[in-house]
Amino acid sequence: MSVKRITPNIELMVGLFVILGIVTASYLSVVLGETNLFKQPGYEVIARFSSSTGLKEGAALEIAGVKVGSVKTISLDREDYESIVVLNIEHDIQLTDDSIASIRTAGIIGDRFIKLTPGGSDIMLEHGDEISETESSIVIEELISKYIFESKSKD
Amino acid sequence: MPDVSTQDKDIEHVIRVENLVTHFGDREILHNVNINVRKGEVMVIMGGSGSGKTTLLRHMLGLHQASSGSIYMLGQDITQLSKKQMYEMRRNMGVAFQGGALFSSMTVAENIQLPLYEHTSLDDMTIKIMTRMKLEVVNLAGFEDLMPSELSGGMIKRVALARSIIMDPRLLFFDEPSAGLDPVVSAELDELILRLRDAMGMTIVIVTHELDSAFRIADRITVLDQGQILITGSVEDVKNCDNERVQNLLNRKPKDEDIDPEAYLQRLTREG
Amino acid sequence: MEIKKRNEAGHSIISLIGEVDLHYSPRAREEILNTLKDKQNVLIDLSDVSYIDSSGIASLVEGYQLSKKAGQSFGLLNISNAAMQVLKLARLDSVFPIYSNIDEIQN
Amino acid sequence: MLLATPIRLIEKIGFESIYITRLTGSMIIFLVHCLGNIFILPIRFTAVLRQIYFIGARSLLVIIVTGMFTGMVLALLAYYNLKQYGNMELIGAATALGLIQELGPVLAALMVIGRAGSAMTAELGIMRNSEQIDALECMGIDPYRFLITPKFIATIFSLPLLTCVFDVVGICGGYLVAVINNDVPSGAFIQGMITNVDWADLRLGLVKPLTFSVIIVWICSYKGFYVHQNRSGVFGAEGVSLVTTNAVVMSSVSVLALDYVVGLIML
Numbered sequence: 001m002s003v004k005r006i007t008p009n010i011e012l013m014v015g016l017f018v019i020l021g022i023v024t025a026s027y028l029s030v031v032l033g034e035t036n037l038f039k040q041p042g043y044e045v046i047a048r049f050s051s052s053t054g055l056k057e058g059a060a061l062e063i064a065g066v067k068v069g070s071v072k073t074i075s076l077d078r079e080d081y082e083s084i085v086v087l088n089i090e091h092d093i094q095l096t097d098d099s100i101a102s103i104r105t106a107g108i109i110g111d112r113f114i115k116l117t118p119g120g121s122d123i124m125l126e127h128g129d130e131i132s133e134t135e136s137s138i139v140i141e142e143l144i145s146k147y148i149f150e151s152k153s154k155d
Numbered sequence: 156m157p158d159v160s161t162q163d164k165d166i167e168h169v170i171r172v173e174n175l176v177t178h179f180g181d182r183e184i185l186h187n188v189n190i191n192v193r194k195g196e197v198m199v200i201m202g203g204s205g206s207g208k209t210t211l212l213r214h215m216l217g218l219h220q221a222s223s224g225s226i227y228m229l230g231q232d233i234t235q236l237s238k239k240q241m242y243e244m245r246r247n248m249g250v251a252f253q254g255g256a257l258f259s260s261m262t263v264a265e266n267i268q269l270p271l272y273e274h275t276s277l278d279d280m281t282i283k284i285m286t287r288m289k290l291e292v293v294n295l296a297g298f299e300d301l302m303p304s305e306l307s308g309g310m311i312k313r314v315a316l317a318r319s320i321i322m323d324p325r326l327l328f329f330d331e332p333s334a335g336l337d338p339v340v341s342a343e344l345d346e347l348i349l350r351l352r353d354a355m356g357m358t359i360v361i362v363t364h365e366l367d368s369a370f371r372i373a374d375r376i377t378v379l380d381q382g383q384i385l386i387t388g389s390v391e392d393v394k395n396c397d398n399e400r401v402q403n404l405l406n407r408k409p410k411d412e413d414i415d416p417e418a419y420l421q422r423l424t425r426e427g
Numbered sequence: 428m429e430i431k432k433r434n435e436a437g438h439s440i441i442s443l444i445g446e447v448d449l450h451y452s453p454r455a456r457e458e459i460l461n462t463l464k465d466k467q468n469v470l471i472d473l474s475d476v477s478y479i480d481s482s483g484i485a486s487l488v489e490g491y492q493l494s495k496k497a498g499q500s501f502g503l504l505n506i507s508n509a510a511m512q513v514l515k516l517a518r519l520d521s522v523f524p525i526y527s528n529i530d531e532i533q534n
Numbered sequence: 535m536l537l538a539t540p541i542r543l544i545e546k547i548g549f550e551s552i553y554i555t556r557l558t559g560s561m562i563i564f565l566v567h568c569l570g571n572i573f574i575l576p577i578r579f580t581a582v583l584r585q586i587y588f589i590g591a592r593s594l595l596v597i598i599v600t601g602m603f604t605g606m607v608l609a610l611l612a613y614y615n616l617k618q619y620g621n622m623e624l625i626g627a628a629t630a631l632g633l634i635q636e637l638g639p640v641l642a643a644l645m646v647i648g649r650a651g652s653a654m655t656a657e658l659g660i661m662r663n664s665e666q667i668d669a670l671e672c673m674g675i676d677p678y679r680f681l682i683t684p685k686f687i688a689t690i691f692s693l694p695l696l697t698c699v700f701d702v703v704g705i706c707g708g709y710l711v712a713v714i715n716n717d718v719p720s721g722a723f724i725q726g727m728i729t730n731v732d733w734a735d736l737r738l739g740l741v742k743p744l745t746f747s748v749i750i751v752w753i754c755s756y757k758g759f760y761v762h763q764n765r766s767g768v769f770g771a772e773g774v775s776l777v778t779t780n781a782v783v784m785s786s787v788s789v790l791a792l793d794y795v796v797g798l799i800m801l
Binding site: 277281 | 448449452453456480481482484486488489499512513515516517518519
């Protein structure tokens, strides 16, 4: 309605509100939602685990405690019943082909994440390659039952 | 405008209410009302409170659904019009409500201009001049930038009148023009209404319970009581009417009914 | 509505004919303002106006104001009864220079 | 005589069902009418701007204050509960997720109901009572399009932004409590938050305010617009106050119910 009077005050306030709203919205989506607006896409490698219990898609990928990527997909290899985990690694992180991928837990009830330990080889992994050295999830229940079982058999 | 206004230019009765019956819930408010309003006349609908006069007005404005009967405006039955056609029709109708119904967030000028901005593509300058002209007509020159809250009751009525005539409508409806106004202001408003009729050839329908004002401005008067029309005629006709209820209304006499003692007692002591 | 233009006695005479309402007044306004822009003295002939509403009158007011600023002459000619009533309602009959025929102007 | 009570009960049930059916029908017609108008050009920018000013900008302060305290109390609770498990790095995640998924959308919506929704109902109710809506009708102006559609557009635009402000301010409040007051490492707070919040959470945090804004304006403006048809038959100032209370209660409850439904569908 073009009749209504608008004091500059209203426009200023609405402007401030919208700017504040957009700044906070972009903080949420860029920082927390990890929208790859400015980042170059990473590359993918495959890791096979005998068990990936507790690991979820989107879980973090860390080297020395620093996040360098995430788990893209988890699927089952229907022939040898292994877990195939596709890892998305940031484009500027170089990994040797003898790196070790191990599934770890943050704290006791924390999320599972994948810890990468770089090796000493000269050959670097490229998009689509496979990490051959892996350590599966450590399941606390299994550890405990194993301990009980072993101590029994000693007797 | 290629709408209703160009058809039926010369029909005698610009408003025709035929056999109008309405209900609120189970209560019948108007019983078979018939009114004809001639082109260019001031028709006053008079009645005490609860007589159904405001309801009748709201029917003419298309704000209520009638139970039966028809209402012809400029030759078209508005009870049969679609919403869109009704909006078209309303451009020929100006309405000044009892309380003014001004939009409190807009200035006087913005209130008056609103229909122009909504319905026409006139130049801003033209709209500005028209607004000021209408304010001159209602003797409120220089008030355009005030807010409705800064106006007195009489001023609000006059602004409402200015808004209702901004589109130069052919039909003007005015609900209680003099209610709550002192006699001087009320007389001024009456004068204004007559000038509008003479200058613009408007047909004007006024709903009021004020006798003095009604007799001053009316070409014809319709007296409504308890949802029924008692008489329609000139001021003289009404004054000379020997119907008891009309005379009671004219003499400001309260209704006095014969009291049936038994029924009265029943009414007072009834349970529930 | 119809608009006719002719030149007479040093004036452009614009005749408005028929109904000048919300629909047609913008055209009348444009004609009046354009003629004024051409530095001509303007007379509006209202003898054949059967109906003029306030938007039409508003255009006349605007034209008159513009001509005053530019020092041109502006007037209304042969005002019909219908137009006169509307002018009187807004008390504009005392504002405009009003002539009943062209000879009056020359005096 | 014995039959009277059950028959009256059945009557009552019938009466209620008719009322509810009617109400639902008329509310849906109302919504369709208002939403349909959103796409009819020209949009009344000035009116929308005024509404954004009122609904959005003027709500900022209350949103910032409540957001701050909500974030602070979330972090405090997370701190005391997580301390028992030694999972301090989750404090950031707990605060952020709580805010983004649930408390941000819901509390921002409740604040908007309290500030703007109640005002909407009262404004429309007063306009109805003073015949302003009839006046619009008589000027040939569609009152839905003129009065209510701008409120819809403004709220649908404002509430998600307010929710974002609420979330971020809340996260800052949580950061203050966790890092400055309780010596949680700053990196742990932020890293935990970044790792655990993902797109699905943000999407949920966006869909919620969008649906809430529709339901808030819907209920609040319907109640005010039809103040003269309220069930108790109260009119005048009392009628306006009654429907305003009704609108606030009904839209708050609806927001909470809808919150569950949206969560159910999207999680």
